[in-house]
Amino acid sequence: MNPCEPFFAERCVACGECLRQCPVLRLSPKAAREEAARRRDGRPSRRILSRCQSCLACNFVCPHGANPGRAMLDAWHEIGLREGFPARAAYFTPDQPNNFRTHVVNNLPADERALVASWDNETPCDEIFYPGCNVITSPYLTRTRLLADQNIRGSLALCCGEMYFRTGQYEMLERTAKRLTAWSRRLGFKKMIIPCTAGRNMFVNVLPRFGAHFDFEVTPLLSWLLARVESGEIPLRRPLDLTVTIQESCHAKFFGDEYLDQARRLLARLGARVIEQEHCRQKALCCGIAAGFSPDSAYHPWAITKGSVRVLREAKRTGAQALAVYCAGCLQMLSVGQIAFPNGLPIYHLLELVQLASDEPPLRRQRQRAFSMLQGVVLRQFPQLLSRRRFRPTDLADESRD
Template sequence: MSYIDCCDWEKCNQCGICLSKCPVMKMGAKEARLEVNRLQAGEPTARVLSECTLCMSCNGFCPNGLRPYELILQRVSEQADRKKTVPAFLPYMLQGAPGPNFFQDLYAGLPGPDREILKKWGEPPKPSKEVLWIGCIGRNFAKDLENSKVLAGLPKFSPSHLCCGELHYRSGQWEAFTANTERLVSALDLLKTDRVVCYCGSCCTYLSKIIPQVAGRALPFETISIYQWLLEKFEAGELTLKNPIMFKAAIQESCYVSELGENFGEILRKIYKAAGGDFVELQHNRSCALSCGAASIARDFKVGGVIRRQADKFREIKAAGVKETALNCPGCYLTMAPQSWIRGVKLRYMPEELLRAFGDDITTPISGMIPSVMKAFAKRLPLAVKKMDAGRVAKSL
């Protein structure tokens, strides 16, 4: 099985709409049709494999319900130079790989009480109507989430060695992704619940969309985002606004917003407005939003393209007349943070902003992770300049 096995590509009429609507490449109709033809044939492309930011938006544009993103990702993973070597830093970022791991380095640096909370979360909770699934980044806020008044009614589940598989998937490591999926599904199958609430939007995307639709593994519960859960509680009168948001910010939508659909975008806007504050739209928004660019590193493992895409995003934020942006993705926050300081744009991580607005104390904001992230990367700096056989990455997982 591979990325492209999720679709019947005989249904593709090579109309090129998926690429002509791309907010990054902005191809004409003829050029888009030619590029789709090349992608399907497995031939070198003129632009896609060197310009695509791998943001997933094209999946929402296909009139036949196909997944062009997976076709592009398949061709990215098949490039000759990638099949030979990849940065040794890649397996460091993938949960489940042998040897040192980025997330495990972060967790090891947490205070003792936080590590004890992670141990507690590693065991399946008692049967309940809903369970809160906390992903790789959320574990760094263990104390705040465990003691949350807003989330008090949600049992937590988050084995620290597991993840949704986003980094495996989007870096073009299909075999590593499927191995991770098997471990994850085996753990999630232990849950006795009707609904899993995902603290992280990426986790929501993978549990509700990618794992069932692409990997073919159905999960025995409904999956929703924390944004939907908060909105439901607010509209039912079970949450009240305690500390209204007082800033004005542009809505920055991550890659998975288009994957989760228009309803998810509406939920974001409704819960943001319910929490107060003033939110403005960017020129590119919803299904046509520009991404933070981080996923594009999977094309060639060079950071230059990421920096250029982020520069486009910051210019768009300032063009909206604001100096703050509301982010729903931890990956967007952590990768945009360094350039945000230079660009003079303040990042607002909305999961913590919303919890604070509805009455929680935030003692470990995501901004506090930056030193730990820098320390972890500095510790493993030699991996950044080494190369390894791509086949070993897959076999190691």
């Protein structure tokens, strides 16, 4: 399923299943039918538009293939064009010069700053490891012998645009598609390994719908790790003996059950036993950042915190000994959430769990990184919470190039 397929209003019978089964909205059958009818007729209520997290689980439960999630993104797009966004949202806008990621990168330890600087390299090559913004803000994750031979290339300026897609900012997606097409052609690579499932979805499914022209193969890090563990290329010297629950990437569902199963197969190979959360696989909750995606939320820190805490509570209820993620963004957001809700459940990226099972201690710097992210929000976003100023990201992008 491609997340960029249009909303097929003619297929919608306003049954309301999309909104009734939504892991976030969870409307009653009657309310779900009423809201579905309003959305089909092009007049969705602000109630659902403000609470939606654009996880697009609705596309998978719709019995008629109407693709209702796109209707929400289209409505957000219209609101953004008409009203702009509150000033507080600028801090989470990728093309804004001083944003939450630039704050983290500017405050990285010296060894990690050196890594990030070395990745900003446009020498032509055949194969790259594209870190994406989330790994660029957690570069310590790549300091492992498992990735010693990888040719890591990228920078914050080469963001895949996932946050623009999830907020319905189509004009910014077109700019991102043009930028990344030009970059990939300058380097000329034919293979990309990507650690972020969101990035994979953007390169494979989304950006080509907004004008990108890519000529390379994309391999997710999860699949790459699983293949090497199963082949014995990565020897497992210290199998894990613990129970884990999984925080799903919101984008994993678009690659089907086989991809969703890969995280579970890898954990089983590592010696871990998976305990599923109430919301998992196609109906998994977002790590929290998506609670800030609607035009009304506009990355309000309270909404994002509540979203993260809800996930942490659900993970804790499983009784698992650890929470496993395969998205560095989820690792960061949930680590920040643990400052507000210290549930005592250690959070591991799957790459770190492979390190442990192969007898290589991971660096484990996410706690410090969480405080760095929180510091940036307090210093830079909090002062804008009461501002009545509004902006359009296209204006910020134009200013940053001037």
